[in-house]
Amino acid sequence: MRAVLSKTVGGPSSLVVEDILDPTPKAGEVVIEVKAVGINFPDTLIIEDKYQFRPERPFAPGGEVAGVIEAVGEGVKGLFKGDRVIAVPGWGGLVERIAVRADSVIKIPDGMPFEEAAALVLTYGTAYYALKDRANLQSGEALLVLGAAGGVGAAAVELGKAMGAHVIAAASTADKVQFALELGADNGLIYPSGPMDKAAQKELSGELKLASGRDGPDVVFDGVGGDYAEPALRAMDWNGRYLVIGFPAGIPSFPLNLTLLKSVSVVGVFWGAAVARDPEGHKANMADLMRLWSEKKIKPRVSRTFPLERAHEAIQALSDRSVMGKVVVTVES
Numbered sequence: 001m002r003a004v005l006s007k008t009v010g011g012p013s014s015l016v017v018e019d020i021l022d023p024t025p026k027a028g029e030v031v032i033e034v035k036a037v038g039i040n041f042p043d044t045l046i047i048e049d050k051y052q053f054r055p056e057r058p059f060a061p062g063g064e065v066a067g068v069i070e071a072v073g074e075g076v077k078g079l080f081k082g083d084r085v086i087a088v089p090g091w092g093g094l095v096e097r098i099a100v101r102a103d104s105v106i107k108i109p110d111g112m113p114f115e116e117a118a119a120l121v122l123t124y125g126t127a128y129y130a131l132k133d134r135a136n137l138q139s140g141e142a143l144l145v146l147g148a149a150g151g152v153g154a155a156a157v158e159l160g161k162a163m164g165a166h167v168i169a170a171a172s173t174a175d176k177v178q179f180a181l182e183l184g185a186d187n188g189l190i191y192p193s194g195p196m197d198k199a200a201q202k203e204l205s206g207e208l209k210l211a212s213g214r215d216g217p218d219v220v221f222d223g224v225g226g227d228y229a230e231p232a233l234r235a236m237d238w239n240g241r242y243l244v245i246g247f248p249a250g251i252p253s254f255p256l257n258l259t260l261l262k263s264v265s266v267v268g269v270f271w272g273a274a275v276a277r278d279p280e281g282h283k284a285n286m287a288d289l290m291r292l293w294s295e296k297k298i299k300p301r302v303s304r305t306f307p308l309e310r311a312h313e314a315i316q317a318l319s320d321r322s323v324m325g326k327v328v329v330t331v332e333s
Contacts, residue, residue, distance in 0.1 A: 003017070003019075003094065004061070004062070006046075009049050011316070015312045027073050030100060031097055033068045033096070037311075037328065038118040040122050040318070041248060044319045062329070064093060066084075066114040070097060072102075119300035123154070123326065125282070131156065131163060140164060142166045146191075146228055147171065147224040158184060159292075196231075202234075217232075220242045225250055226252055228249060238262055245269050
C-alpha cells in the first residue's frame with residue numbers, strides 16, 4: 001500500500017511516497033481502509049521533531065483518519081467490517097490502511113461525509129474539551145477566539161455559539177474575520193500581523209475589550225500565542241478563564257500580576273493527554289459532538305483537499321497559515 005513517510009527531519013518537502021506492507025490487526029485492533037485524513041498543526045511540527053512526541057522513523061504523519069473498517073482483530077466487540085468510523089492515532093494516518101486500537105475508534109453517522117469526519121475529532125474535540133471541561137463556558141458569557149479562522153479556532157467559534165456564548169472572532173485578515181462571522185461569530189476584529197511593541201499591544205488590548213461589548217471577555221481561547229497573549233489577557237473581565245491552546249506565533253510570556261489583579265485563571269489545554277486519562281469523558285464529549293453535528297449546529301469547514309500523493313502540499317498550506325477551516329487529504333485505494 002502507499003504511504004507518505006517522514007524518513008529524515010525536515011519540512012513538508014522532505015516527505016516521500018513509498019509502498020509499504022499492508023497492516024494486519026493484532027488482538028484488540030481493527031484495520032481501517034482510510035478515505036480521508038485531517039491535517040492539523042501538529043503534523044507541521046512532528047516531521048521537524050518539534051512536537052511533544054517523536055515517533056521512530058520512518059513514520060507517516062497524519063493524526064486523524066476517517067474510513068471503513070476492513071478487518072477486525074481477535075477480541076474486538078461492537079465493531080464490524082464495513083463500519084464507517086473515525087480514529088485519532090496521533091500519527092501514521094497518511095496511508096491507505098492503518099491498524100488502530102479498537103477502543104480508540106468512533107462510529108460516524110451514515111450521512112457524514114468522510115472529509116467532514118476527518119476534520120472533526122482533533123479540532124472540535126480540542127475546542128469542546130477546552131470550552132466545556134476547562135473553561136466551564138456558560139450561556140451568555142463573552143468568548144474571545146484568537147485565530148478564529150483556523151481549524152481549531154473555527155471549531156471554537158461554532159461550539160461557543162452552540163453553547164450560548166457571545167463570540168468575538170479575532171484573526172489577521174478581513175477575509176478570515178468574515179469567514180468566522182459566517183460561522184456564527186457575533187463580532188469580529190482584525191489584529192495586526194507580526195511582532196508588536198508595547199504601544200501596539202496596549203492598543204490591541206483596548207480594541208479586544210471594546211469588541212466584546214462589555215467589560216471584556218469572560219473566556220479567551222488562544223490558539224495563537226506570541227505577542228497576542230498579553231493584550232488578550234489584559235482585556236479580560238473579572239474572574240475570566242484564559243485557555244492556552246497552542247503557539248504558532250511563539251510561546252508567550254506576560255506579567256503574572258495581571259492574573260492577580262483580574263482574578264483570572266490561566267488554564268492549560270492538553271486534549272490528547274486528557275483523552276488518555278479520561279476515556280469515558282472523551283466518549284461523552286464525542287457523543288455530544290455527533291449530536292451537535294446531527295442537529296446542524298456544527299459543520300467542519302474543509303477549505304482545501306489534496307490527494308495522498310500531494311500530502312506534502314497539504315501540510316505546507318497549513319504551515320503557511322493561509323488556510324481557513326481545515327485541510328484534508330483524500331485517499332483513493
